[in-house]
Amino acid sequence: MTATTRPSGSTSPRTGVPRAPDDSLEPRELGAAPRRPAGHRFRTRVLTPYAMIAPAILLFLAFMAAPIVYTVALSFQRVQVQGLGLGSGARKTVFAGFSNYVAALDAEFLASVGRVLLYGLILVPTMLGLALLFALLLDSKRSRATRFSRLVIFLPYAVPGVIASLLWGFLYLPAVSPFYFVTDALGLDAPTILSSDLIVFGLANIGLWGGVGFNMVVIYTSLKAVPSDIYEAARLDGCSEIQIALRIKVPIVFPALVMTGLFSLIATLQVFAEPTTLRPLTNALSTTWSPLMKVYRDAFTRDDLGAAAATSVIIAIVTLAMSFIFLRIVQKRAFGQED
Amino acid sequence: MHSIKRGIAATVAVAALALTGCSAGGGDDGPVGLDFWAWAPNVDKVVEIWNEQNPDIQVTVQKQDGGDPVITKLLTALKAGSGAPDLIQAEYQKIPTLVSSDALADISGDLDADVADEFADGLWSSVTLGSDAVYAVPQDSGPMMFYYREDIFEELGLEAPTTWDEYAEVAAAVHASDPSRYLGTFSANDAGWFTGLAQQAGASWWSIDGDAWGVDIDESPTQQVAEYWGGLVEEGVIDNKPMYTPEWNAGLNDGSQVGWLSAVWAPGVLSGNAADTAGLWRAAPMPQWDADAPATGAWGGSSTAVTTQTENQAAAAEFATWLNTDPEAVAAMADVMGIYPAATDAAAEALTTSPEFFSNQEDFYDVAAEAADTIAPFTYGPNVNVTFSAYNDEFAKAAEAKTSSAFLDAVAEMQQITVDDLENTGFTVE
Numbered sequence: 001m002t003a004t005t006r007p008s009g010s011t012s013p014r015t016g017v018p019r020a021p022d023d024s025l026e027p028r029e030l031g032a033a034p035r036r037p038a039g040h041r042f043r044t045r046v047l048t049p050y051a052m053i054a055p056a057i058l059l060f061l062a063f064m065a066a067p068i069v070y071t072v073a074l075s076f077q078r079v080q081v082q083g084l085g086l087g088s089g090a091r092k093t094v095f096a097g098f099s100n101y102v103a104a105l106d107a108e109f110l111a112s113v114g115r116v117l118l119y120g121l122i123l124v125p126t127m128l129g130l131a132l133l134f135a136l137l138l139d140s141k142r143s144r145a146t147r148f149s150r151l152v153i154f155l156p157y158a159v160p161g162v163i164a165s166l167l168w169g170f171l172y173l174p175a176v177s178p179f180y181f182v183t184d185a186l187g188l189d190a191p192t193i194l195s196s197d198l199i200v201f202g203l204a205n206i207g208l209w210g211g212v213g214f215n216m217v218v219i220y221t222s223l224k225a226v227p228s229d230i231y232e233a234a235r236l237d238g239c240s241e242i243q244i245a246l247r248i249k250v251p252i253v254f255p256a257l258v259m260t261g262l263f264s265l266i267a268t269l270q271v272f273a274e275p276t277t278l279r280p281l282t283n284a285l286s287t288t289w290s291p292l293m294k295v296y297r298d299a300f301t302r303d304d305l306g307a308a309a310a311t312s313v314i315i316a317i318v319t320l321a322m323s324f325i326f327l328r329i330v331q332k333r334a335f336g337q338e339d
Numbered sequence: 340m341h342s343i344k345r346g347i348a349a350t351v352a353v354a355a356l357a358l359t360g361c362s363a364g365g366g367d368d369g370p371v372g373l374d375f376w377a378w379a380p381n382v383d384k385v386v387e388i389w390n391e392q393n394p395d396i397q398v399t400v401q402k403q404d405g406g407d408p409v410i411t412k413l414l415t416a417l418k419a420g421s422g423a424p425d426l427i428q429a430e431y432q433k434i435p436t437l438v439s440s441d442a443l444a445d446i447s448g449d450l451d452a453d454v455a456d457e458f459a460d461g462l463w464s465s466v467t468l469g470s471d472a473v474y475a476v477p478q479d480s481g482p483m484m485f486y487y488r489e490d491i492f493e494e495l496g497l498e499a500p501t502t503w504d505e506y507a508e509v510a511a512a513v514h515a516s517d518p519s520r521y522l523g524t525f526s527a528n529d530a531g532w533f534t535g536l537a538q539q540a541g542a543s544w545w546s547i548d549g550d551a552w553g554v555d556i557d558e559s560p561t562q563q564v565a566e567y568w569g570g571l572v573e574e575g576v577i578d579n580k581p582m583y584t585p586e587w588n589a590g591l592n593d594g595s596q597v598g599w600l601s602a603v604w605a606p607g608v609l610s611g612n613a614a615d616t617a618g619l620w621r622a623a624p625m626p627q628w629d630a631d632a633p634a635t636g637a638w639g640g641s642s643t644a645v646t647t648q649t650e651n652q653a654a655a656a657e658f659a660t661w662l663n664t665d666p667e668a669v670a671a672m673a674d675v676m677g678i679y680p681a682a683t684d685a686a687a688e689a690l691t692t693s694p695e696f697f698s699n700q701e702d703f704y705d706v707a708a709e710a711a712d713t714i715a716p717f718t719y720g721p722n723v724n725v726t727f728s729a730y731n732d733e734f735a736k737a738a739e740a741k742t743s744s745a746f747l748d749a750v751a752e753m754q755q756i757t758v759d760d761l762e763n764t765g766f767t768v769e
Contacts, residue, residue: 175586283735
């Protein structure tokens, strides 16, 4: 803020022009009158930054911190009913201690975590592998129509998850799917994707279709930032294009891969829209297929906000912990040179 | 600086205004204003008739998304202490949950004694919960009926089944004629549908015994129904895919779904999802377990209830009574809303010509009226939501497993989950 409004002669950190010796650190533009009581100047100087960040802080408090605090508070409460539970005063909210947390870690929840981990195991490596492959292909010297290809690969990312799931849902249903129409016409016996054995692949496919383009752009952008003299030097040393890709480009974009990997991991744990949209189409998806679906069911189907809040807190903590561990493991390799 | 301060002050002021704006109520003078949350299509047109006739009590309809979201919204408004309407459209299975959350006013004191006589006993018991209190006035009902493709039945030389044994035979014959054809599907997505089938067999999943709830899901009527359907799915003569999917719609259109166990509102769904098959369907009474004692279940239906947050309970109850018993209102509901009114006699008077989709069948509403008369009694409990979501999960597994024993296990699981939930919440369960 202050850097841009300072009188241009006083400083220019970017170009490294030395500051004029008599120019103090005091920003001038705020003091319209040159001599003001010291107290007022002090207040202005101290309070201005706070006033500047106040909107952000207020928004953060209202829309991030308060809901989190409320969720944590809810997770320690439960509804207590007496007798038949009919009529006024039959239902009251009581302190639950950790009972919601104990109840949240049931077999259903653990099973949903297991399913989501399998989903992530299929999705994340495939998605990042394809994204990297496409980015390298687009970046290679010999590729044609790169702008068009980039757009086409990226386009599915612009389709919201719910819409994508509906589209794929149609394609997965044998009676209305052109795929099954073709395989039937050819006399082939196509597997039923909406069966309990294959549904996880069907869901991973939707995630893959939507996610490859975004990750490709991130990796491609970081490839574009590499100065071309590195490649020229490599070519002079006799590197083939494949060697350049594997020995130079991949190591250079590794930090980008780590970042996209982390985001994909978090998104995987929070998968909700795709299975929820597909659920009415098949018997293979339960209302608690993913952890967030269980939260949704507890909160809005079972009207048990305490259980839903406790599960949410657990998911948040596990996500944080996993992100942290993941970063710790790969940080050394990815960012080692920058330390 | 000053402008920022002023900006913040202005923002706060606007926010404060917006907040207080919500709670600004009408003055003491002038007509009574009632808010009515409802989702049934065109309900506002029926309300207009009331507003013209009753300048002192003006009702405003606030359109809602549907039966589930409106309950979530109402309970949230009640927790917040304000924002709830005076009247609400509530499905029958939601009434115990709402009463248990102290959301519905007991309007027994505001009603004439003869209001109860307008409705079938089974329906009236679901708005009183078997007590002396009255928590709502029945609005519409969904007596279950059997729909089938008359043309395909004729082609195969089949007759509409009158018993479940015959239904199984017809199902086998239909599937044998073409492996892609089914007489119906067992849908793990539609808990209300299965509840209606169990109701027909004599089940009543909850009961009130003094100060305790009884849960009777895993009992012989429901077990009988589950075993029957599990057997048909195991045999492969009945499909195991959910209803209301694009695939199911395609099946209704191309004749691979030859029948549908549905309710009186089916013409609306069929004309929307399979418009080209108009005139090819026929409605019949449900197949029976005991042909000498015909019964049916209800799938769907809702009531008009007065909330505990209203300040005009008497006026709200008066409107609810008018909407659901006045001949003009009932006729309008049947006509412009396309629902099957719960007030038996008024409905019979209003509904004379068959729906357009069933123009081939003159006695459509006679079949419906007979079905409506035989709706078996059924008591819903305070955690229907839990039981219904247990149905979705457990019967999805069973339908996927395709064995009769898995269907029976699903019933036992539903019982267990329902009882556990009641006990965990603190209800007394016998």
